[in-house]
Amino acid sequence: MSTYYASLFAEAGILLLGALSVYIILATGQLSLGNAAFMAIGAYLSSYLTVELGMPLTPALTVSAIAAGIIGVIVGFPALRLKGIYLAMATLGFGEMMRSFFINFPAMGGSGGFHGMAHISVGYIWAWAGGILVVLILVERSRVWLEMQAVHDDETAAGLVGLNTVAIKVGAFGIGAAVAAISGGLFAHHHVYIEPANFGFERSIDFVLATILGGSTLGLGSLIGAILLVFLPEFLRPIADWRLAAFGTLLILVLLVRRQGIVDRTLLRGLTFRKAAS
Amino acid sequence: MVNSNGKKSMLKVILNPSRLLGTLAVISLSAGSALAQAPEIALGAVVPSSGPFAEWGRSNSVTLKMLEKQTNDAGGINGAKLKITILDDGAKPAQAASSLRKLAGDEKVLAVAGPLTSSAAEVTFPVANEMKVVATSQASSKPGVAKLNRPWAFRNTIDEGMLAKTTVPYFKKAFNIKSVGIIFDAKDATAATVGKAIMPAALKANEIAIVNESDPLSFNTGDLDVSAQVTKLKSLNPDGVVVSADYSQAITVLREMKRQGLIKPVVGATQLISSAILKAAPEIPIIAPATFFATMKGEAAEKFVTNLQPLLRKESGLPAEIEPSMYDANIYEIVSMYIDAIKKSGVTGKPADVEADRAKIRDHLAKLEGFQGLGGPIGFNDDGDAIKAFYVLQGQNGAWDTKVRGCSSAPNHAGC
Numbered sequence: 212m213s214t215y216y217a218s219l220f221a222e223a224g225i226l227l228l229g230a231l232s233v234y235i236i237l238a239t240g241q242l243s244l245g246n247a248a249f250m251a252i253g254a255y256l257s258s259y260l261t262v263e264l265g266m267p268l269t270p271a272l273t274v275s276a277i278a279a280g281i282i283g284v285i286v287g288f289p290a291l292r293l294k295g296i297y298l299a300m301a302t303l304g305f306g307e308m309m310r311s312f313f314i315n316f317p318a319m320g321g322s323g324g325f326h327g328m329a330h331i332s333v334g335y336i337w338a339w340a341g342g343i344l345v346v347l348i349l350v351e352r353s354r355v356w357l358e359m360q361a362v363h364d365d366e367t368a369a370g371l372v373g374l375n376t377v378a379i380k381v382g383a384f385g386i387g388a389a390v391a392a393i394s395g396g397l398f399a400h401h402h403v404y405i406e407p408a409n410f411g412f413e414r415s416i417d418f419v420l421a422t423i424l425g426g427s428t429l430g431l432g433s434l435i436g437a438i439l440l441v442f443l444p445e446f447l448r449p450i451a452d453w454r455l456a457a458f459g460t461l462l463i464l465v466l467l468v469r470r471q472g473i474v475d476r477t478l479l480r481g482l483t484f485r486k487a488a489s
Numbered sequence: 490m491v492n493s494n495g496k497k498s499m500l501k502v503i504l505n506p507s508r509l510l511g512t513l514a515v516i517s518l519s520a521g522s523a524l525a526q527a528p529e530i531a532l533g534a535v536v537p538s539s540g541p542f543a544e545w546g547r548s549n550s551v552t553l554k555m556l557e558k559q560t561n562d563a564g565g566i567n568g569a570k571l572k573i574t575i576l577d578d579g580a581k582p583a584q585a586a587s588s589l590r591k592l593a594g595d596e597k598v599l600a601v602a603g604p605l606t607s608s609a610a611e612v613t614f615p616v617a618n619e620m621k622v623v624a625t626s627q628a629s630s631k632p633g634v635a636k637l638n639r640p641w642a643f644r645n646t647i648d649e650g651m652l653a654k655t656t657v658p659y660f661k662k663a664f665n666i667k668s669v670g671i672i673f674d675a676k677d678a679t680a681a682t683v684g685k686a687i688m689p690a691a692l693k694a695n696e697i698a699i700v701n702e703s704d705p706l707s708f709n710t711g712d713l714d715v716s717a718q719v720t721k722l723k724s725l726n727p728d729g730v731v732v733s734a735d736y737s738q739a740i741t742v743l744r745e746m747k748r749q750g751l752i753k754p755v756v757g758a759t760q761l762i763s764s765a766i767l768k769a770a771p772e773i774p775i776i777a778p779a780t781f782f783a784t785m786k787g788e789a790a791e792k793f794v795t796n797l798q799p800l801l802r803k804e805s806g807l808p809a810e811i812e813p814s815m816y817d818a819n820i821y822e823i824v825s826m827y828i829d830a831i832k833k834s835g836v837t838g839k840p841a842d843v844e845a846d847r848a849k850i851r852d853h854l855a856k857l858e859g860f861q862g863l864g865g866p867i868g869f870n871d872d873g874d875a876i877k878a879f880y881v882l883q884g885q886n887g888a889w890d891t892k893v894r895g896c897s898s899a900p901n902h903a904g905c
Contacts, residue, residue: 214620215590222583314675322681324611326637330619402583404611406678409582445587448576452806455539455579 221333221401223441224340228394229414230421230433231347236387237427238356239380240363241290242299244415245306246391251410252279252309253392254399255319261400262327272339272396276389283388287381306415313407324406331400339393347430359383391418424462426472435473528569530838532827533592534820535603535613535624537580541710542605542735545816547805549605549627550575552817555800556824566831569838573824578604585609586616593622597843599836600625600850602823605816607631607679614638621844623827623851627819630759631679632687635873643854643873645819645826647897649683649758652778652879653691655895659881660756660776661695663892666729668698669756670722672715672742673733675707683758684733692731700725710738719745729754736763743770764812767884775884780877781818781864782889790863793821822862829853829860858903870899878905 212220229250236243253275260271286305293301314322350356361369362379370376399405421440426432443461447454465473534553537546553573560571574596578585585604592598593616600623604613610629617624618641625643626635632650635642660666669692673684685705692699706718719742722730730746732739732755739761746752747770754774755761761777783794797813805811830836830853836846858868865878874897881893896905 213590214594215587218587218590222587311675314681322675322678322685323631324608324678326611330615402586402612403615404582406608406611408608408676408678411676452538454577 217333219441219445221336223437224333224336225394225398225401226417226421226441227340227434227437228343228390228397229418230425230437231343231430232387232391232394233418233422234387234427234430234433235347235390236383237422238359238363239383240294240366241380241383242295242419243302243384243387244299244412244419245286245302245304245309246387246418247410247412247414248306248309249279249283249388249391250395250398250414251313251407252282252388253395254405254410255313255316255325255395256392257396258325258328258399258405259319261329262325268329268331268335268396268400272393275396276392279392279395280385280389284381284385286388287384290384291377291380303412303415306410306412310407310410313410320406322407324404325399326404328400328403330403331397336397336401339397343390343393344430344434351430420462423472424465426474428471428475429479431479432472432474439473528838530566530569530571530831530836531596531598532571532573532824533589533596533598533601534573534575534824535578535585535588535592535601535605535609536575536820537605537609538575538577540579540581541737542580544737544807544811545605545628545814546577546580547807548801548811548814548817549603549820551800551805552797552813552821553602553824554804555797556821559796560828566828566838571828574598578609580606580609582606582609582612585613589613589616589622589624590620593617593620597840598622599831599838599843599846600827602820602827603627605629607634610634610642610644611678614642617641622847623854625823625826625854627823628816629679631682633872639873640855641851643869643875645823645867645875645877646759647778647780647877647879648872648874649679650687650690651897652759652895653683653687654694655879655893656756656776656778656881657688657691657695657697659893660729660754661697663776663883664729664754664774666697666754668700668727669729669731670700670706670725670727671731671733672706672708672718672722673731674710674735674738676710677735677738677760679758680733680735680738680760681707683760684731687758688731688733688756700727708734708738708742710735712738713741715742715745716749718742719749719751722746723749723751727753729756731755732757732761735760736766740766740769743773743775746770746773759815762815762882762889764810767887767889771886773885776881776892777884778879778881778895779815779889780875780879781813781815782880782882783812783814784889785864785880785891787864789861790818793818793863797821818863822860822867825862826854826857826860826867830857865905866903868903870897870902876902876905 232246257271257275260266319325362376421436425436444458447457536549557573576588578588605628607629610626630646630649632648635644674680708715730753732742756776762779801811830850834849834853859866868876879895880891882889883892898904
């Protein structure tokens with residue numbers, strides 16, 4: 212594999228984790244447009260730990276994920292009062308707040324950015340991305356996921372049958388934030404340079420787009436969405452100036468034909484020759 | 490001369506469709522094989538043809554196509570045809586890095602012109618070092634970006650810190666400036682660095698007070714309403730205003746200053762140089778440094794503008810009044826320097842020699858002195874930044890005028 216394709220796979224792995232961070236929160240019926248902020252926390256904290264304190268990357272990513280998870284839980288509590296578009300706007304505000312914080316945080320370079328990280332391989336990125344995806348696919352078959360689905364489908368009914376909806380929703384925010392932080396840490400060490408502009412609104416939109424395009428009812432959908440979002444614009448390079456227009460048109464066409472995203476449970480059953488549960 | 494038998498056989502070929510097609514096929518195959526056998530020198534470029542800096546990227550592309558045609562029309566490089574592969578990075582650092590990998594790894598280019606922004610250069614230059622291919626930015630001027638990525642990273646630009654040391658004293662003297670207010674684009678890494686670090690240091694060195702030193706005024710790329718920031722600036726009543734932003738964003742600030750009646754001289758960095766900014770508020774004087782501008786005097790610069798301007802207006806898809814920018818001049822000079830290196834340092838262009846050829850280009854650039862650019866001689870300092878002439882320009886009433894000529898000279902290197 213050429214170094215060019217390796218770099219595209221690295222980008223896809225990083226985007227997959229960002230998309231999964233949105234997917235986990237979305238599984239409880241909450242839409243977050245601020246996950247780039249958690250990515251920024253992971254990127255800056257892991258970079259500080261590896262560059263300034265000399266910590267190896269794997270524990271640095273773990274510490275960053277835990278820290279971002281705690282912040283995610285803190286953000287998740289006020290978000291409990293909000294739903295739908297209001298929650299989306301609140302998380303968007305959180306994203307912009309964090310970006311502004313890092314612009315005015317000279318200890319980590321401020322707007323001038325932060326250097327010094329050691330470059331990581333595509334294999335390391337996919338060890339994290341693939342590992343987290345496999346864990347998520349296993350969790351999707353567990354009782355915990357059914358409880359999250361119950362909250363997603365009808366929060367009031369879920370509460371009436373004795374589910375702790377607060378813990379489920381806040382927990383999803385925390386786990387989603389932790390996964391986004393790992394994505395940020397890998398991004399920082401892949402590109403060996405970070406600046407606040409890397410973690411703006413567009414990044415959060417990329418995460419949501421990958422989730423919705425690939426399929427928002429399965430973790431596997433995020434994988435398909437991430438790969439398409441990274442590779443499709445590259446494969447469209449021969450049409451030069453029209454490639455972004457063609458990319459946008461293809462996205463619209465896909466979503467018109469499959470509103471639920473490319474992959475859903477019905478398609479997956481068809482592909483694996485399984486019968487639907489009666 | 491064709492004899493009568495020849496004429497008859499030619500006639501037979503023309504009258505017989507199958508023979509005609511066969512002959513045409515043979516001719517086109519031999520022509521194709523001749524083209525395929527012609528040696529080729531492959532260079533690459535990474536420009537933002539889409540995204541926030543698409544205007545510069547698109548005009549860069551037209552500039553490179555013009556240079557490619559000029560070179561090939563003049564016989565190529567040592568008899569080899571020049572091919573420039575141009576990739577769009579959308580001004581996204583990750584795409585710029587991937588593009589460089591594609592150019593160096595898959596296309597096997599000998600050197601790359603670009604990327605344009607400092608943010609993209611920060612991410613792409615380490616890749617240039619990893620892949621051992623020269624990359625030279627046409628616009629990055631954030632301090633120290635090439636220095637961090639030696640020996641393969643170069644910039645055909647001058648550090649903004651160095652330019653501010655000449656720009657600010659002229660600004661002070663020309664307009665009797667004793668105090669300024671600063672407003673900058675916080676989302677743009679170069680603009681924020683100039684607004685928060687470079688300009689404050691240069692202003693203090695020239696004993697100019699910053700009226701909002703403890704209360705920095707900023708906005709974000711893409712903001713359309715800066716009325717609150719300009720109202721605050723106006724209330725502080727400075728003698729002048731530092732606007733640190735890319736020209737398209739600075740236009741928003743200038744229009745608002747004009748709307749609120751804040752007609753005070755403006756100073757900024759190279760990002761302000763454009764013809765469009767002069768139309769936003771013609772009555773506000775703007776002081777900014779540049780290494781090239783479209784109305785620049787001199788044979789090379791005038792010839793460049795004469796050749797490029799009609800092409801830009803015809804092919805770039807940009808507004809009809811588009812003029813060659815400083816970044817068009819810079820990328821033209823970058824590829825011209827690569828061509829010079831290929832001609833003079835024994836580059837073969839053969840696939841087997843690609844690593845050696847790349848090293849020859851790098852070494853040639855590192856030692857380069859007195860290369861004739863559009864605005865005078867060019868060389869590179871030890872940090873990989875250009876040693877070239879620059880001009881402090883004053884823009885007012887629709888035109889840029891040269892006020893000061895300077896040189897980014899460095900110890901132990903030839904000057905301008």
